[in-house]
Amino acid sequence: MSESRLIELSYYDPKAETRLTAYADTIVLDHNEKGGIISAVRFGGYPENVRAMSDAIYGGATIEATQNGATHRIQSKLRGYQRVLGHDGIYATATLMATDDEQTTGDQNDAEESDDAQEGQQTLQPRKCYIFCPAGDRDRLFDELDHKTAAPLIPAFRDYVLDELEKRGSLRRLHVISQKERMDAWVLELKPEDKNVVQVLEDGLKTGQIAIPGAVPGAPDGFEQVENVTGYLNTFGVTVADRIRNQFLPLFDPASEPLSEEVLAINDCIQQRAGYSLYDAQLAVAEAVKRQLKRNGTAIIIAECGSGKSATRS
Known part of the structure; x- marks a missing residue:
């Protein structure tokens, strides 16, 4: 789809014989063999239409997106979005952004299928996480990645980790269509216990492409001026505070989000x-x-x- 005009979104419910229309200025799509899946979308229109379209997308509906005469059918994730509704004069706006998969478990084979397996044993399942950041901002991308995974990451690993995860298919760029926003969108696929990220780190350490600060003799480790707790806080206090803040994100930020x-x-x-x-x-x-x-x-x-x-x- 071209990026020259607003995108008309339409949904038809044959049971209720109802057709909804709204206009989007930003859509983020995750392409697969069936077409595109909505990872984020911002649209506007009359309040009743915006509310209903928001419900349809949140409910997993198939939406038609039309731009410059070309129409595409795009899928949505059932109850897989965070929604924010707002008003602009007599019109309303809605923003839906895909939420990360939760840590879920699945049943392994029970004792009848394997003598060594315990009945009802649970195992973690792979999950997807979504990252939205300013276009070309690799520092922000790495910070968001660090927040999504429990694997130990430090800024010195940035370029290697990002390049390697993308090369191995664990970090994929999503397709952004936007009239106003200059942004990048990514999906991070994590294996149970973040083993794919841990593997990237282990491979980098083995090959020497990355190194833990202080592990290489003679290399600076950042602790030259640290002699006591005060020195540590003066040197690393901002970094520690940022990591705490990034790991405990609020459900609602009144400074950047409107009330529903x-x-x-x-x-x-x-x-x-x-x-x-x-x-x-x-x-x-x-x-x-x-x-x-x-x-x-x-x-x-x-x-x-x-x-x-x-x-x-x-």
């Missing part, structure tokens, strides 16, 4: 019935709890007394 229509509607109801609105922090917690409930069905709010947990929960 559902939370805003509840806040309006509270204002009408009780005469007050939730504080900004309470609204942020409510949005995070809503997302957690949709994801896992259970959410826990932990905060000190008097912080507004009861009002947020209710």
Whole structure:
């Protein structure tokens, strides 16, 4: 598909005899033998159409995408997206981004099939993770990769690890079609216990393509000025803080994401019935709890007394 104009998205439900139309300025596709699978999409239109189209994509529908007279049928992942809905005047917008596969287990052969296997034994399954970053920003790509895997990565490994994972097919670039955004999108396929990433590191260490700082005699290791805890914090404090922040990403970031229509509607109801609105922090917690409930069905709010947990929960 060309990138010259907005992309018309359409969906038809034959049972309800309903046709939906919206217009996308950004689509990210993961191509396979069946065509393309939506990894991310941003579209707009009238609020009722945007909400319904968002539900259709979230529900795994097949969507028709038309641009410059060419129409393509693209697939969506059943309940495989994080959704953000917003308003722009009388129009609405929706952004859906593919969520990472969760750590899942599958049953191995039971005792009847193998004397050595234990009945009900579980094994981790491969999973896919999605990375979205500014176009050409390999530092950001590596940082996101580091967040997705438990394998030990350091900045000195960046070029080798990225090139090798892409060469082995574990890191694949996705197709980005966008009117405004200059971005790259990737899918990272991880084997159980991240063994494919660990294998890349082990191979690099064996061949000498990468080396652990301090392991090579005479090579600088970054600890020359570190003599005590204060020196360590002065030297590596920012790096440690960044790694902690990147490993505990919030479910909702009020600085960069809008509140959902559902939370805003509840806040309006509270204002009408009780005469007050939730504080900004309470609204942020409510949005995070809503997302957690949709994801896992259970959410826990932990905060000190008097912080507004009861009002947020209710």
